[in-house]
Amino acid sequence: MPDSKTTPTARAAGTGTTRATTPTARRSEATRAAILDAARERFATDGYERATIRAIAKDAGIDPSMVMRYYGNKEGLFAAAVSIDLRMSELPAVPRDRIGATLVAHFLTLWEENEQLTALLRVGTTNAAGAERMQDVFRDQMLPVARAACPDPEQVPARAALAATQMLGLALTRYVLRMPPVTALTRDELVAWLGPTLQRYLTAPHSAWPEG
Amino acid sequence: MPDSKTTPTARAAGTGTTRATTPTARRSEATRAAILDAARERFATDGYERATIRAIAKDAGIDPSMVMRYYGNKEGLFAAAVSIDLRMSELPAVPRDRIGATLVAHFLTLWEENEQLTALLRVGTTNAAGAERMQDVFRDQMLPVARAACPDPEQVPARAALAATQMLGLALTRYVLRMPPVTALTRDELVAWLGPTLQRYLTAPHSAWPEG
DNA sequence: TGTGTTGGCCAACAAGCGTTGACATCACTG
DNA sequence: CAGTGATGTCAACGCTTGTTGGCCAACACA
Incomplete structure (x- = not known):
């Protein structure tokens, strides 16, 4: 996510694998990933109850409301953050x-x-x-x-x-x-x-x- | 604690091992035990964060403030409720x-x-x-x-x-x-x-x- | 240049939390 | 019977939580 602010759209536009509902490329993927990273770490260290959305948002460097917009609610965030693959x-x-x-x-x-x-x-x-x-x-x-x-x-x-x-x-x-x-x-x-x-x-x- | 309501003071007065600050015997032992029982069950099923003092008090049939009076705070309650003896x-x-x-x-x-x-x-x-x-x-x-x-x-x-x-x-x-x-x-x-x-x-x- | 969409922040809400202090009630002592 | 201390209830405090809606800036496209 760092350094990506220079050409955010170009990077997202390059990966045209998933065609979104809108033709414009997504600039938000970096933010979404930052939220998931922060959520994974908080859930891992604090557990579900003590891992607050506010703390996760602060770690990701964005506003708590963004978490809600991208993942609906706390349960949705957890579901998106934790997907186990035992490989x-x-x-x-x-x-x-x-x-x-x-x-x-x-x-x-x-x-x-x-x-x-x-x-x-x-x-x-x-x-x-x-x-x-x-x-x-x-x-x-x-x-x-x-x-x-x-x-x-x-x-x-x-x-x-x-x-x-x-x-x-x-x-x-x-x-x-x-x-x-x-x-x-x-x-x-x-x-x-x-x-x-x-x-x-x-x-x-x-x-x-x-x-x- | 059951059946102790018949002669609460007599039972407590009999055990003069711990001399309390007051000469009167304790009627509250039944309540204290009820709180500990409810706390143990809540902590066991819900964990620390989700086991609220209000819920524990309701299970014990008393006011939440009684929990504070008898055990100081939530941590004190947990410390009093859980004492492990592997026998x-x-x-x-x-x-x-x-x-x-x-x-x-x-x-x-x-x-x-x-x-x-x-x-x-x-x-x-x-x-x-x-x-x-x-x-x-x-x-x-x-x-x-x-x-x-x-x-x-x-x-x-x-x-x-x-x-x-x-x-x-x-x-x-x-x-x-x-x-x-x-x-x-x-x-x-x-x-x-x-x-x-x-x-x-x-x-x-x-x-x-x-x-x- | 104008317009609509997207990304993001801010302020606030209702609910629930642990915790506190004032007030009632009861049992017992003098 | 008056008084004292323990037992218990009630209402509220300050705080944090998840969650919401409105507002603004930046961008894409015409």
Whole structure:
């Protein structure tokens, strides 16, 4: 968004992919993006209630009313700011007995470079819509991975759920609560410890399973 | 607090341990307890920001100003309402190779019969004081257990931290987010699956350990 | 140059929040 | 019976919130 004030229309006019209702190119895309950036950061650090529209607007350097004009209301802003993509397709093809460690490493990278995940986790604990969104992500992006790794299709939801308890627990203690003994663990240590756990949850047989 | 209305003064006068500034016994204990009960429930279901003093007072059937008189302010109310006791001393004496399953079972019982744990977890994700309190509980009540189970004292914090990621992840997905595939798991299934995980985190050697 | 559209700011609204102090009421003591 | 202190209600304060509508400047196009 900086330096774009020199030729705002030209830049927007160059990207003619999305034809808007008006023939004139949009100058507001920079502002919209600035709002989303600020919203993501505020939601990630403060949660839904304490992330005020006024604070987000101040971070973005514009008036609070602009947020309303572009995103309708606070819920619309959150919906627009947080769209989770676990990028499961980018997982390297590994033998089935290494899927656990691969997943842990993948999620660690994901959480560290995308604050939207922290935002959704923080909001999900106090906001009903946020909790539902987390379940959507789980259903649409986590279940398929478990389906590919787990032998028995009937066990897929339970095994994916077990994996979710471990991964979300890591995210909670490390990136939300920031518990010192958890943040002190290195990436390699976490992969080495949690990898076998996910591996077992997803692929190992288990004697206590209801249908044997 | 129930049935105490018959002889309120006599009951309070009997417990002369804390000498109040006034010689008259306290009739207000029932109200104080009602406030704490309502506060615990609201904090557990709504989190810190959305649990308003007005709503808590209405649940308790009294005026909001009473909350202020008895607990000073909202932070004081939360501090008084949420005092976590993991009751680790009630853990049955089991051989060291069964500490994992025992801990999982213990925590499941704890979370299901005490909503203060849910309250603290919800508040901890959006409130700095709540997050600090969680770390206090971890340090004062979780570390000793790990110290008793883990061979090398130097590894205790890291191993306790690993156990915390799994247990808090279970609490988050099951009691806060209430993800259907996690709530669908039975108590026995969870003990059977998560028990070995905690067992390994607390007691098993590991090749990837820094000082091997 | 004139005109309509877009981007942006300003001021204000109603509602809800935590919090406060004045006033009533009751129980008990002297 | 008068008095005192605890218990509780009522009304309001100051503040912040999400949200709205009006106004102005800049631009695109004729």
